[in-house]
Amino acid sequence: MPALDADVIIIGAGAVGCAIARELSRYEASILVLEKECDAAYGTSGRNSAVVHAGFNNKHGSLMAKLCVEGNKGFEALAELLNVPYRKTGKILVAFDEADMQELARIKARGEDNGCTGLRLIDGTELHALAPKLRGIGGMLSENTAIFNPFEYCIALAENALVNGARFVFNSEVTAIRHDDTGFTVTAGENLCRCKVLINAAGLYCDKISAMLGINDYRIYPCRGEYFILDKIAGSFLNIPAYPVPRPGIGGLGVHLTPTIEGNIIIGPSAEYISERDDYASTSEIMAKLFTEALDLLPGLERRQIIGNYCGIRPKQAPPGEGGFRDFVIKNEPAVPGFINLIGIESPGLTASVPIARMAAGLVSENMPLKPKNDFIARRRGRVKFSALTQDEQQRLIAHNPDYGEIICRCQNITKQEIRDAIENPFGARSISSIKYRSWATTGRCNGGYCMTRIVDMLVNEYGLKPEEITYRGKGSEMFSGRVK
Amino acid sequence: MTNKEFCGVLVIGAGPGGLAAAKSARESGAESVIVLERNTRPGGILNQCIHDGFGLIRYGKALTGPEYASLALSEALSSGAKILTGHHVTAITPEREVTAYSRSGIRTFCAKSIVLATGCRERTRGAISIPGDRPAGVFTAGVVQELVNVRNIMPGKRVVILGSGDIGLIMARRLTLEGAQVLAAAEILPSPCGLARNVSQCLYEFGIPLYVSTTVTRIIGRKKLEAVELSDVDADLKPIAGTERVIECDCLVLSVGLIPENEIAKSAGVRLNPDNSVRTDEFLQTSVPGIFSCGNSRHVMDLADYVSEQAELAGTNAVRFINGGHMLTWDEEKTNCMKKGFPDKDTITCTVCPNGCQIKYSSGTYSGSKCARGIAFAEQERTSPRRTVTTTIRRKDGVLLPVRTAGTVERGRVIPMVKMIRGMEFCGSEVLDVDGETLKVSAV
Known part of the structure; x- marks a missing residue:
């Protein structure tokens, strides 16, 4: 078995693992990230x-609230630094009756207690000025809620960590x-790895990793959420996320409508406890329900605008029956010196990922000295997004490199050079999904009918x-x- | 900004529609006709349709897709139309300004009239929301056709087809010939959607079961497709509990409908119908004056021959729009005219022409045929059926070339001959001898 040594090993290359890797790469320490999948963001983060x-x-006073508010405040600058698509759209919680409005007043008060700014109750007139097609009598506007691309975000964190010296090993499940006394020995796929400090950022599998060190205090209950994706044509219906007023005990935020950076609309998620952590199957029951609930918010939607569906799984600590949220656990485990647990990082874990990472770095410094590097590179050069450029800029790029003139994904107008950039990623991830997460090819209405064969042709030839x-x-x-022949 | 290039009729798409529109526009007197095609070669989807049966009306013989395309191409070229391949149109304005991307740069064309011949796309798994996992191994039929016939890639060994659209039926036969096991075709409606001749020649002839009023209710396999669950459906097309059965397979092919491709048309403000087809007048003109639409992008059609005929009319009218002449009308009946669904019981589905006559034989006489050729065909089918062999042959560099037998061979020889050709390498000659039969290679 090849041996890999590091000062700190992080298990999991989701948003939290990648953010911790980046945070720690500011310091003179060797960092190794172990991931069971072939790329970052393959689990809940994506x-x-x-x-x-x-x-x-x-909940006021919770880590969730504190780290989320902190994460929100820093996100715009972070997205700019990491070159990640981000748009501060705001968000509306839609009220259908007076009782909803009263609940929203309570939510607003709680939000302000948490330190949120930009929360405002709005009447029907303002609601329909913001989103003419929504139903509802009023609502609460949160001005600082934003949308972004979570794949690009995780990949950006990982790439930035890599540039600053962190190492990533994929296809390596920790078993x-x-x-x-000398530290930890981790068996991960084919590798045997040693470290002084071990960080468990394994998301859905965090309780199992913890149990490998004899800490059996945690249990994750996977809770699946199903989504629909609508064609960009539906994007003109709504340009601000619209949520129902949260009902207590559902363990999610309710089925909502979210415009994406790319101009689609997402419907979902449902919330359903399941028995297996990798069961990303969609069900006919939930799919029927999702669309009906979405119509409650936005009556103009049509089924034929659906171009796809997907599922995510929340790593919940709250068992079925209890519902709601249990707070993040982020701590040094006293029973196993040098072992840092991050348990139950569900929503708002993505928003909070960098504050979580800073907190984790603080915990690392309790175990080993962290000396800042003076050559940390904070900025990540993103990939070229050709369709966002002006025609003059595009023309110049094509003159310099004809691969920019060849459109491979016709739904999203993605060029051959952008596919090439995605294929030639520094992690060597070459699955179709990895290319998709980086280039956004195959995500359109034809589900890759046009571009997939062309991408395959590039990979082969x-x-x-x-x-x-x-x-x-x-x-x-x-x-x-x-081959056929 | 890019320089503007001016032209008379601008055609978008060089499939059968675009090529015929360009030819007729030139023949109707247009001074400059430009066809913009995003692929590196003209012909559109015909290039991957290596089976025969095209051209029965237009050219009076059964051609393969590539053969039909090459005839249509030479007609367009000899008419003087200019075909620009590798030009991907991204937008049109109502003033008929067209933006196209190519490896040599972005070009802007100003046209006096435009013919849209942009074809159609396939309905996907996402659009029909099949429940279950999202593993590798689920493809649309057109993608499988491109993989197998053009890219030399086999999608799987054990195949289930969902839907009975023509491409799905054609691929059931094609995959069988190339050595896969096609386990079943399932159609949610009570009768097949594809042409009766394809049900007969692509499924029945190869013993592939067709389950109607049946659909896939679950896709099984976390990473790679392992099986599909089929269920019967009731009159409202809802799955009936208790009828589920699981078929192990590694490839699911979807042939669940075609959608006219009109994203570019939309950018010009062309009005569409709810099914994404184009609202045209009887002259094939869209809601935007001077922009015409034809073929599958206007309304999905059964037959390339009628696509060509309709496109010729669109090309002519595009010129008459410029010159102010009176326009010609399209006979809507020709848009979809062929016999679909199950072949009638105990009949022979005639493939001599697109009528698809259902010919019955009883005590020495044939009934149901509209012509004598049909009777001769039925007699042949009854006594000693013959087929044209169509497949591909591998060139040394891995490129596949479509091949066909010059004539027909006894039906029983089709599978062994395709297998034999699978092991061969193209040696540079356009005519080959295989098993005593003459084989013609097209699109060398």
């Missing part, structure tokens, strides 16, 4: 509503951990992959059986 929350939904080596989402998801 399967959600893609919203930067304001922090009014969380055993040994702890002794320009990057030397065999057809049977091409995967949808890493090992085990091979897309083709081989």
